[in-house]
Amino acid sequence: MTQTKDILRFTTAGSVDDGKSTLIGRLLYDCKQIPQDQIDLVQRISKRKGLSEIDLSLFTDGLKDERAQGITIDVAYRYFTTENRKFIIADTPGHLQYTRNMVTGASTANAAIILIDARKGVVEQTRRHSFIASLLQIQHLIVCVNKMDLVNNSKEAFEQIVSSFQDFSAKLAIVDVQFIPVSALNGDNIVHRSEKMDWYQGATLLHTLENLSVANEINLIDFRFPVQHPIRVDQGSVQDYRAYAGKIESGIVRVGDEIMVLPGQQLSNIKSIMGMNGPQMEAFAPQSISLELTDELDISRGNLLVKPNNQAEEVRQLSATICWMSSQAYIPGRKYILRHTTNEVKAMLKSVLYVYDMETLVRDEERSELRTNDIARVELQLAGPIYVDAYRKNKATGSFILIDEQSNQTLAVGMIS
Amino acid sequence: MSYRLNYLEELEAEAVFVLREAFAQFEHPCILFSGGKDSIVVTHLAAKAFAPGPIPFSLLHIDTGHNFPETIQFRDELTARLNVRLVVGKVEDSIQRQTVQEESGPNANRNRAQSITLLESMESNGFDAAIGGGRRDEEKARAKERFFSHRDAFGQWDPKNQGPEIWHLYNGRKNQGEQFRVFPISNWTELDVWEYILKENIALPSLYFAHHRPCVRRKESILAQSPYLISHASDQLTDLNIRFRTIGDMTISGAMESSASTVAEIIAELKEMNQSERGNRADDFRSESSMEDRKKEGYF
Numbered sequence A: 001m002t003q004t005k006d007i008l009r010f011t012t013a014g015s016v017d018d019g020k021s022t023l024i025g026r027l028l029y030d031c032k033q034i035p036q037d038q039i040d041l042v043q044r045i046s047k048r049k050g051l052s053e054i055d056l057s058l059f060t061d062g063l064k065d066e067r068a069q070g071i072t073i074d075v076a077y078r079y080f081t082t083e084n085r086k087f088i089i090a091d092t093p094g095h096l097q098y099t100r101n102m103v104t105g106a107s108t109a110n111a112a113i114i115l116i117d118a119r120k121g122v123v124e125q126t127r128r129h130s131f132i133a134s135l136l137q138i139q140h141l142i143v144c145v146n147k148m149d150l151v152n153n154s155k156e157a158f159e160q161i162v163s164s165f166q167d168f169s170a171k172l173a174i175v176d177v178q179f180i181p182v183s184a185l186n187g188d189n190i191v192h193r194s195e196k197m198d199w200y201q202g203a204t205l206l207h208t209l210e211n212l213s214v215a216n217e218i219n220l221i222d223f224r225f226p227v228q229h230p231i232r233v234d235q236g237s238v239q240d241y242r243a244y245a246g247k248i249e250s251g252i253v254r255v256g257d258e259i260m261v262l263p264g265q266q267l268s269n270i271k272s273i274m275g276m277n278g279p280q281m282e283a284f285a286p287q288s289i290s291l292e293l294t295d296e297l298d299i300s301r302g303n304l305l306v307k308p309n310n311q312a313e314e315v316r317q318l319s320a321t322i323c324w325m326s327s328q329a330y331i332p333g334r335k336y337i338l339r340h341t342t343n344e345v346k347a348m349l350k351s352v353l354y355v356y357d358m359e360t361l362v363r364d365e366e367r368s369e370l371r372t373n374d375i376a377r378v379e380l381q382l383a384g385p386i387y388v389d390a391y392r393k394n395k396a397t398g399s400f401i402l403i404d405e406q407s408n409q410t411l412a413v414g415m416i417s
Numbered sequence B: 001m002s003y004r005l006n007y008l009e010e011l012e013a014e015a016v017f018v019l020r021e022a023f024a025q026f027e028h029p030c031i032l033f034s035g036g037k038d039s040i041v042v043t044h045l046a047a048k049a050f051a052p053g054p055i056p057f058s059l060l061h062i063d064t065g066h067n068f069p070e071t072i073q074f075r076d077e078l079t080a081r082l083n084v085r086l087v088v089g090k091v092e093d094s095i096q097r098q099t100v101q102e103e104s105g106p107n108a109n110r111n112r113a114q115s116i117t118l119l120e121s122m123e124s125n126g127f128d129a130a131i132g133g134g135r136r137d138e139e140k141a142r143a144k145e146r147f148f149s150h151r152d153a154f155g156q157w158d159p160k161n162q163g164p165e166i167w168h169l170y171n172g173r174k175n176q177g178e179q180f181r182v183f184p185i186s187n188w189t190e191l192d193v194w195e196y197i198l199k200e201n202i203a204l205p206s207l208y209f210a211h212h213r214p215c216v217r218r219k220e221s222i223l224a225q226s227p228y229l230i231s232h233a234s235d236q237l238t239d240l241n242i243r244f245r246t247i248g249d250m251t252i253s254g255a256m257e258s259s260a261s262t263v264a265e266i267i268a269e270l271k272e273m274n275q276s277e278r279g280n281r282a283d284d285f286r287s288e289s290s291m292e293d294r295k296k297e298g299y300f
Helices: A020-030 A036-048 A056-060 A064-069 A096-107 A124-135 A155-169 A205-211 B007-025 B037-049 B069-082 B091-097 B113-125 B190-200 B263-272 B290-297
Strands: A006-014 A076-081 A085-093 A111-117 A140-146 A176-181 A225-235 A238-247 A252-254 A258-262 A266-275 A278-280 A282-284 A288-293 A304-306 A313-324 A335-340 A343-356 A375-388 A399-404 A410-416 B029-032 B058-063 B086-090 B129-131 B148-151 B179-182 B211-218 B221-224 B237-244 B254-257
Touching: A006 A020, A006 A096, A006 A124, A006 B007, A020 A056, A020 A076, A020 A085, A020 A111, A020 A205, A036 A056, A085 A096, A085 A205, A096 A124, A096 A313, A096 A410, A111 A124, A124 A155, A140 A155, A140 A205, A155 A176, A176 A205, A225 B007, A238 B007, A252 A266, A266 A282, A288 B007, A313 A399, A335 A375, A375 A410, B007 B037, B007 B129, B007 B148, B007 B179, B007 B190, B029 B037, B029 B113, B037 B069, B037 B190, B058 B069, B058 B091, B058 B113, B069 B086, B086 B091, B086 B113, B091 B113, B190 B263, B221 B254
Parallel strands: A006 A085, A006 A111, A111 A140, A140 A176, B029 B058, B029 B129, B058 B086, B129 B179
Antiparallel strands: A076 A085, A225 A238, A225 A304, A238 A288, A252 A282, A258 A266, A258 A304, A266 A278, A266 A288, A313 A375, A313 A410, A335 A343, A335 A399, A343 A375, A399 A410, B148 B179, B211 B221, B211 B237, B237 B254
16 A cells, blocks of 8 residues: 555645635545644634534634734645545645745645635635746646535536536636535535535546656656766775755656766766665656766756756747745846745846736736735846746746845845746 | 655755755854754754764753753764764853843743853854754744844844745844744644654653653643752652653753553554643743743743
């Protein structure tokens, strides 16, 4: 069992009134992943609040201020596991002012759960979440139409929402969308099939999560190995060992393969691969390994190893979609540090082409200033070359962050196209 | 060959990546070593990350003076075997310097004082980052932790003002005097840690396995009898077959009755049992947000 058990990372966005916390609470509770002492505690609090049933939303309770305000402020990570999968939930707030948190939560996700209140249908927040999911190239969307109990578990109500969602999502770059009618409060179609919605023939939420295929999301074609740091050993039984530590971001590498170092384009061959359990003959993404080469080259942190017949593109200018994360405003002409894989280079924002209006998702070409939570299309000028792929082909070599040199804050995150 | 990692291999690859980032981005990082299973696993991962070279970090142990002798013995054997430098910061020294005031009262302990000793030890040894075994599944405040977690010049955590951490682009830049905490096993659960210990055959202090020991029961907690335990009038000393689920100092580490004497038996027991890992930690009981409050002050 353990041999094949894998990890699925998914994100949820929403506010308390959507029933997001209740949905996650229900998922954990019905999967029997909540320890009895926590159940007892939440039961006591629920009683104190005068509720007749346990308030499942309390299981995902957060920081002091969040409890006081009844909202999620930051991304919270939660975990549960079934026989064949470990799940990592990036639980994020859904309001406009937390766009950046949604972006963060979506960055590592294989799937996104979009919650729709059956009484309200597709609303602005639904569109925003879906847009962010497509922007970050999340492969799978699971649309949960929640609170079905409040619309008499009506098939028509569900189908109407499905169709209005499809109207708008056709424009988004999402590979796979599934719709599930649920009631998080009553536990319908979350872990257990609903008896009240016998018209629904599809899978429950848990079954869907357990069976999403994520194998094809790892790019095993384009070998990309950003060097984290050299490892040099010359003591005891290990003489004159010189290797490069890193994580394979994509592709496969074997002992004997010819590789190219970027920048510089020097060629060499793989002499040895040190894996987690000693030397190995081949390695693949996302393994952390150390590579020893047949030649002594000058390689340092930030260099990228590729195959000579499959190189990343050298660029000194970037066209990218960025999300402005900081409360610190964008200052035209100011130089930032651009961090791409393990590499850093100085960069300047040359122009803002347009900013998305996050309420209407329409491009605003008039605006040139950037504020917290803005998602914009920009052009950057770099002080030196970096080696990139388009984000849709390779998330690791297609993404970057912008850091302020003075405050050291991460100001913006970007996707290269 | 299938080009697919299982969940433990993926967690391991992620943790090793984080350890190497800490090595590359900080000048003088250390591993915060408590003698508990999580910091032992982090140390094991560090040995792998830099193989065949040595671990390039010192181990920093914050010593409350109320240790289990088994922990100290294990610590000393491990550091000798791995040939790493051990730095010990003593709460007692902070008390002598009067930077820490010893708590009083029937439930006094030195848990909170550790935060101050930690900051003092980091400063006097020039450590700019401390790598620890904290996990997001442990507690609600920890659920919001970054892999690279910023601390201001006073060692404080500002949970509402954390920088974004996106993809796996960790930003370890900081101003003079500021520090980071680094959590390579953030995404591991308690069960993941045990499954990994089993798979890798990692040695642990004997305290984790069932043994007989004189204990006192206080409410739902079982505490080991020791010279450091402030005795209550109602205490009754009983010999119990117990093991520890988390190991901190002797005065706060709650024991549980158990006959699990191997890692496999512990895993089986954990799957059966239905109690939070820290449910037995006297320090977490003080208030609903006690962990969050302590973390803001610089607690790990």
